[in-house]
Amino acid sequence: MKEKVYSESELLRMIMENSKDWQMFLSPEGGIQYISPGATEITGYSVNEFMKDAGLVEEIIYGEDLRIYELLKYESSSSGSQAQKDIRIICKSGDVRWTNQYRKPVYSGEGNLIGTVVVIKDITSIKEDLEKLSLFSEIVEQSTEAVTVMDSAGNIEYCNYALMEITGFTLSELKKIRVFDYIHNPETEKQFPGLGSVLIDGTVWRGQNRFRKKDGTCYYLDSVVFPLKNNAGKITNYVKISRDITDLKRFEEELRESEAKNKAILNLQPDLIFILDKEQRFSDYFVNDVEALAFSPREFLGKKVQDIFSEDMASKFNKYYTKAFATGEMTQFEYELLLKERVQYYEARIIPFGEDKIMAIVRNMTEKREQEQELLKLKKLESVGVLAGGIAHDFNNVLAGAVGNIELASMELDPGHPAFGYLERANKGLLRASSLTKQLLTFAKGGDPVIGVHDVKEILRESVLFNLTGSSVKPVFSLAGDLWMVKADKGQIEQVFGNLTLNAKQAMPDGGKLYISASNLSGLPPALNNENTSTGKYIKIVFKDEGKGIPPEYLDTVFDPYFSTKKEGTGLGLATVFSIIKKHGGSIKADSCPGGGAVFTLCLPAEVFGDEEYSDLNRKEESSLEGLKILVMDDEEYIRKVLTSMLSLLGILVDTAENGNETFDLYRKSVEQGTPYAAVIMDLTIPGGMGGKETLERLLPLDPDIKAVVTSGYSNDPVMANYKDYGFSGCLIKPFTLDSLQRMLVSLFKGDP
Incomplete structure (x- = not known):
């Protein structure tokens, strides 16, 4: 039988009809003249649907790719040659598929456009494979585990970034290393036992080894090495996947080293740690000091909570114990125990661990509770301090008037007059009351000393006798x-x-002797040195009692706030002493022999005068003040009157003002008239008006050489302690005597022509 001979056009049609690709021939106007069955296989739409609606070709283009599709048509038509793009389409089923679309215009021999050939291939599976390959490559590259690919000779062909980061070597440097080098080195064979069999026999090797980085430091890798074989079973490559376990190795080493430390720390920490099972039975414990336990180990180990503690305590424990097991979280509660006739406060934290165990961490909170109570006491004292400051200020104002008037009255009487002695004793009592107000001020803010030069013998005698x-x-x-x-x-x-x-008085409730000595001291003994003292002139004062003494363990804490061994003690007395001595630049030390009494040695800065200087200090110089004109500012009328009388007795002319504005006006007029006041004495605080500090700020521009004296019943105010820093030339603490007023003024004008 003679075979049929097909024409080229018939053969071409047969190929196109049986191709899986979608092929079309478009007319110059864009109409579909031919479309292959491959269109149906790719899109799900029939050939007839495309032939009836040529626009369907564009309608199924994925929205985001329409621009690429238009670009494809433009490139093809404008260049007159082929062009292709990867474009997504939406199939009839709704699936999105990747296609490679090829377009080429066809021209006649005369150069006229006959039509356009379009070939569309389904590349969805290729795209998916590429994405998977890209994803795999990205995973390998971004992996924290080092991946190395070697050829069959052991030469490194590829490694990811992780290996370069671990070793410090670049890929080109790593390519110079041959894994086979390890096999023939006896030392390396010890490190890599069995690696040779992997490279030769193609088995899998696992192991942990130490290497050196480029900088010479060591690192550890946990690695697996396996071969890759071709279809013929021949090894083509080796792959090594390694995990950096340097930190793990270091941690293991540190863990081994710290086990002993942790155990020691556990034994030293102050908390009590108990292990209990699900039935609330004590199975183990860890304590630093067995004496800290409320019960001995044999009294609680193996026993339940309710067997040891009271019903209320056991019920409370059970409540938080159950909650901890139910939530898997720590619970916490506080409880009290009466031990050795003293209430002890505890805090318990219940922490579940494992399947049926809990850890109870118990801390003795007694000391903290006591500290909190003392802190509350301190806050109350601070509140008292605010009140005390105001009381002391007002009381000293009243005392200033009383002391001044009594002293003025005494001066009108002959010393032999029967009333003279009464007035003198009353004045001393009022001055002693002034000392008590200064003690009130200890609780108020401030407290910087207002330094003066005083006879320590007189102060010692009066203070000791008064308090005894x-x-x-x-x-x-x-x-x-x-x-x-x-x-x-x-x-x-x-x-x-x-x-x-x-x-000392409290240390000798049944009586005894208090020895007080005072002597001059040049320099400071080493035992008394502290950061506030320096070599110079001091007065050494010693208080020694015949009480029971201070136990050695308390000698370093007797000056701590709220430390007291006496039931009636507040713990503030010696703390206040220490604070005052420190602020004076002095020093204090406590010594004792149990049963031999307590000894307190303190040193205070001294002022040394020659005989002539001492006489000058005590000499009254009324004549040097006569004729001076002084302005007095105080809001209290009786203070203004007392000061006026005292100053008048010294031969001084006096003008008075009630407030800062009035003082400013009077002083300004005196300056304008060319007869400025020799000095101005101003109360520091004027309720509802300008006090001394504010008034002086206004006066200084008028008279930069003004001699201003600040006076106040609140001696702890920083302005009183550091009056020169605020522009004042002197200070006068209320209440004051005529003698102290005169001494202050003599000192103020000393050296003036």
Whole structure:
């Protein structure tokens, strides 16, 4: 039988009809002249559907790829040559498929466009394979585990970034390393046992090894090495996947080293740790000091909570124990135990671990509770301090008027007059009351000493005798005859001596002797040195009692706030003493022999005068003040009157003002008239108006050389302690005597022509 001979056009049609590709021939106008069955296989639409609606070809283009499709048509038509793009289409089923679309215009021999050939291939599976390959490559590259690919000779062909990051080598440097080098090195064989069989026999090798980085430091890898074989079973490559376990190795080493430390720390930490099972039975414990346990181990180990504690305590424990197991989270509660006639406060944290165990961490909170109570006490004292400051200020104002008027009244009487003695004693009592107000100010803010030069012998005697009044304790004084003057705030030093006297008095409830000695001291003994003292002139004062003494373990804490061994003690007396001495640039030390009494040795800065200087200090110089004109500002009328009378007795002319504005006007007029006041004495605080500080700020531009004296009943105010820093030339603490007023003014004008 003779075979049929097909024409080229018939053969071409047969190929196109049986091809899986979608093939079309479009007219110059874009109409479909031919479409192959491959269109149906790719899109799901029939040939007839495409032939009836030529626009369907564009309608099924994926929205985001329409721009690419238009670009494909443009490139093909404008260049007159073939063009192709990867474009997604939407199939009739709704699936999105990737296609490679090829377009080529066809021209006649005369160069006229006959039509366009379009060939569309389904490349969805290729795209998916490429994506998977890209994803795999990205995973390998981004993996934290080092991946190395070697050829059959052991030469590195590829490694990911992780290996370069671990080793510090670049890929080109790593390619110079041959794994086979490890096989023939006896030392390396010890490190890599069995690696040779992997490279030769093609088995899998696993192991952990130490290497050196490029910088010479060591690192550890946990690796697996396996071969890759071709279809013929021949090894073509080796793959090594390694995990950096340097931190793990270091952690394991540190863990081994710290086990002993942790155990020691566990034994040293203050908490009590108990292990209990699900039935609330004690199975183990860890404590630093067995004495800290409320019960001995044999009394609680193996027993349940309810077997040891009270019903209320066991019920409370069960509540939080059950909650911890139910939530898997820590619970916490507090409880009290009466031990050795003293209530102990505890905090318990219940922590579940494992399947049926809990850890109870118990901390003794007794000391913290006591500290909180002391802190509350401190806050109450601070509140008292605010009140005390106001009371002391107002009380000293009243005292200033009373002291001044009594002193003025005394001066009108002959010393032999019967009333003279009463007035003198009343005045001393009022001055003693002033000392008590200064002790009130200890609780108020401020507290910087207002330094003056005083006779320490007089202050010592008066303070000690006053505080021992009505006591069975007898003072024994031993004061050097040539004792220097002390540089101190008189009120604060009186408080120091008073507190030390009261401390001795409380130490000898049945009576005894209190020995007080004072002597001059050049320099400072090493045992008394502290950061505030320096070599110079000091007065050494010693208080020694005949009480029971201070136990050695308390000597370093006697000056701590709220430390007291006495039931009636507040723990503030010696703390206040220490604070005042420190602010004065002095030093204090406590010594004792149990049963031999307590000894407090303190040193205070001294002022040393020659005989002539000492005489000058005590000499009254009324004549040097006569004729001066002074302006007095105080909101209290009785203070203005007392100051006017005292200044008048000194031969001084006086003008008074009630507030800052009035003071400014009077001083401004005196300056304008060319007769400025020789000095101005101003109260620091004027309720509802300008006080001394604010008024001086306005006066200084008028008269930069003004001599201003600040006065106040609130001696702890920073302005009083550091008056020169605020532009004042002197200060006067209320209440004051005529003598202290005169001394201040003499000092103020000393050296003036």
